[in-house]
Amino acid sequence: RVITSLSQLQTQYDFVIIGGGTAGSAVANRLSENADVSVLVVEAGDNNVGNTNLEIPFLGVTLPGTSVDWNFTTTAQSGLNGRSIPYTRGFVLGGSSSVNLLTYHRGSDDLWNRWAQLSGDQGWSWNSVEKYYRKSSRLVPPADGRDVTGLVNPSAHGNGPVEVSVPGFPLPIDDIVLNSAKQLGGRFNFNQDFNGGNIIGIGYMQSAIGEGERSSGATAYLNPVFDRSNLDVLINTRVTKLVNSATSGTPHMNIVELAQSSGGPRVRVTAGKEIVLSAGVIGTPQILQLSGIGNANDLNALGIPVILNNADVGANLADHPLLANYFQVQSTGTWDDVLRDSNLFGQTIGQWQADKTGLFVDSPGNTVGFFKLPAGSPALSGIQDPSSGPKSAHTELIFVDAFAPFGSVPQPATGNFVTVLSAVVSPTSRGTVKLASTDPFAKPLINPNFLGTNFDIKAMVQAIHDALDFMAAPLWQQDFKPVPFGDLASATTDDLKATFAREQSVNVNHPVGTARMSANGGVVDANLLLKGVSGLRIVDASIFPVIPECHVQGAVYIVAERAADLIKTAHNLS
Numbered sequence: 001r002v003i004t005s006l007s008q009l010q011t012q013y014d015f016v017i018i019g020g021g022t023a024g025s026a027v028a029n030r031l032s033e034n035a036d037v038s039v040l041v042v043e044a045g046d047n048n049v050g051n052t053n054l055e056i057p058f059l060g061v062t063l064p065g066t067s068v069d070w071n072f073t074t075t076a077q078s079g080l081n082g083r084s085i086p087y088t089r090g091f092v093l094g095g096s097s098s099v100n101l102l103t104y105h106r107g108s109d110d111l112w113n114r115w116a117q118l119s120g121d122q123g124w125s126w127n128s129v130e131k132y133y134r135k136s137s138r139l140v141p142p143a144d145g146r147d148v149t150g151l152v153n154p155s156a157h158g159n160g161p162v163e164v165s166v167p168g169f170p171l172p173i174d175d176i177v178l179n180s181a182k183q184l185g186g187r188f189n190f191n192q193d194f195n196g197g198n199i200i201g202i203g204y205m206q207s208a209i210g211e212g213e214r215s216s217g218a219t220a221y222l223n224p225v226f227d228r229s230n231l232d233v234l235i236n237t238r239v240t241k242l243v244n245s246a247t248s249g250t251p252h253m254n255i256v257e258l259a260q261s262s263g264g265p266r267v268r269v270t271a272g273k274e275i276v277l278s279a280g281v282i283g284t285p286q287i288l289q290l291s292g293i294g295n296a297n298d299l300n301a302l303g304i305p306v307i308l309n310n311a312d313v314g315a316n317l318a319d320h321p322l323l324a325n326y327f328q329v330q331s332t333g334t335w336d337d338v339l340r341d342s343n344l345f346g347q348t349i350g351q352w353q354a355d356k357t358g359l360f361v362d363s364p365g366n367t368v369g370f371f372k373l374p375a376g377s378p379a380l381s382g383i384q385d386p387s388s389g390p391k392s393a394h395t396e397l398i399f400v401d402a403f404a405p406f407g408s409v410p411q412p413a414t415g416n417f418v419t420v421l422s423a424v425v426s427p428t429s430r431g432t433v434k435l436a437s438t439d440p441f442a443k444p445l446i447n448p449n450f451l452g453t454n455f456d457i458k459a460m461v462q463a464i465h466d467a468l469d470f471m472a473a474p475l476w477q478q479d480f481k482p483v484p485f486g487d488l489a490s491a492t493t494d495d496l497k498a499t500f501a502r503e504q505s506v507n508v509n510h511p512v513g514t515a516r517m518s519a520n521g522g523v524v525d526a527n528l529l530l531k532g533v534s535g536l537r538i539v540d541a542s543i544f545p546v547i548p549e550c551h552v553q554g555a556v557y558i559v560a561e562r563a564a565d566l567i568k569t570a571h572n573l574s
């Protein structure tokens with residue numbers, strides 16, 4: 001059941017899951033499969049059910065800055081010429097999977113094999129986690145029901161609750177992108193299925209969409225089990241801290257403190273078996289730090305009694321920087337006018353509501369590519385290649401059939417455009433999440449350190465070159481005839497391209513790593529148990545040992561599915 005009042009709580013549950021987000025929803029479903037196990041989920045945000053804006057895939061881009069976003073902002077980023085940028089995180093059941101842009105990747109084989117090496121546990125290798133990938137998602141037909149033979153490899157997909165599909169509303173540029181990849185080959189080779197183990201190449205986007213609707217942690221895992229009598233989902237409530245119940249020796253973190261407003265009453269709930277901390281890359285280190293687990297110097301400065309000194313809590317924040325490269329085109333076959341004309345926008349919503357067809361069944365961007373840096377790239381000079389291996393990328397390009405106003409540049413009043421979003425997917429910059437105050441309702445200080453290394457800026461410059469080279473391919477010259485637009489057009493040298501990147505990059509919203517799993521050091525062990533205390537497991541993107549070179553939600557579901565099995569085994573549960 002979904003509950004909204006602290007008075008509806010029991011004093012104890014077997015498991016208390018903090019955060020009903022992407023991972024938290026999946027773990028809640030799996031643990032409450034056993035009717036003898038009681039589970040509480042505590043979610044700071046609201047219910048997802050009934051919010052149509054979350055359901056319509058195309059509207060994902062309109063959600064940042066609204067009531068389903070935590071509305072964080074980064075600290076001033078020196079790599080972005082001192083700019084602070086918005087830092088979106090889902091504030092609603094389903095968490096960031098309820099507000100994200102839906103792209104679905106499970107990660108290359110060598111990504112998972114690297115996790116096994118870094119965690120010292122072969123249980124994280126691809127061969128071991130493949131079953132969890134297959135348990136978490138499944139391929140479904142696109143919204144238009146067309147034949148997808150050749151566009152995707154069905155055998156690369158599983159039978160889990162998250163629905164994954166290729167775009168359900170093909171756009172004119174899709175064929176140009178895919179056929180150019182087939183024609184050009186080499187660095188721009190075609191990839192039939194990014195979920196087949198090798199992410200390199202250009203292919204169709206695969207997204208967490210079923211029958212034209214968003215498939216999130218909430219819709220796939222949590223909403224279908226709302227009526228389980230052993231599951232309470234408490235919404236609009238924050239976990240303010242965890243409490244140590246041990247009087248001496250190893251801290252035992254089995255008590256959760258909750259509140260519904262900054263000055264409101266605090267209520268305590270006990271986890272009989274364990275606490276599962278799934279508050280995400282920002283919430284998880286924030287709660288740990290509020291509880292006295294973190295860098296002792298930082299905690300002392302705020303007067304928080306130190307329970308465990310671990311400087312890795314809130315460190316190692318990694319994210320993918322994103323830059324919008326605009327091209328003006330001669331073709332009128334773009335959807336620019338849908339954003340300019342409220343009548344057309346309304347009609348497109350109406351079409352979605354009528355029969356789940358049309359432009360809004362997809363998130364903007366039907367095709368995507370992942371690339372290795374060219375041999376001898378200056379980005380790699382003097383450093384070890386940061387990517388996980390030959391099947392993992394350094395950079396990404398996403399092709400959007402219009403002017404996608406993702407950054408600070410507003411859509412021009414007239415004209416047709418194609419946007420090529422470029423991203424660095426193996427960044428070496430690392431940042432931090434730190435408390436700004438002891439008030440659990442205050443926003444923490446988020447410093448992702450975007451474009452903070454030589455590698456990151458040089459890789460982004462290469463991605464801009466790739467966008468320009470690819471858009472010069474012969475097939476583009478037939479109707480679209482793209483011409484670089486705005487600051488991209490003026491960025492004629494590598495130095496100017498770097499300045500363009502620093503002035504206009506935003507983020508893909510793929511942060512990870514603030515409670516990283518490691519064999520040595522780190523915050524959690526290979527079983528995701530917090531080192532140095534008992535009773536507390538972390539299950540969300542904060543435990544990622546390194547940042548995946550792809551979109552990250554697929555990996556979050558894999559982590560959650562494996563964590564559920566680890567928890568069941570630890571407590572002898574079926």
Ligand SMILES: Cc1cc2nc3c(=O)[nH]c(=O)nc-3n(C[C@H](O)[C@H](O)[C@H](O)COP(=O)(O)OP(=O)(O)OC[C@H]3O[C@@H](n4cnc5c(N)ncnc54)[C@H](O)[C@@H]3O)c2cc1C
Pocket residue numbers: 018019020021022023024042043044045064088089090091092093094095096097099100101102103104105237238239240278279280281283284287508509510511539540541542551552553554556
């Ligand atoms: C705008 C955007 C676009 C993205 N696009 C993509 C994409 O296209 N493809 C992709 O793969 N990934 C994408 N991502 C990333 C992906 O969605 C996230 O990495 C993933 O959902 C994170 O899952 P999580 O479980 O770690 O955290 P979340 O899903 O964020 O869950 C954390 C939950 O904890 C709750 N919480 C936090 N603090 C507290 C507290 N103190 N008390 C109670 N509850 C709390 C939050 O409200 C939230 O519900 C995007 C993310 C965003 C924000």
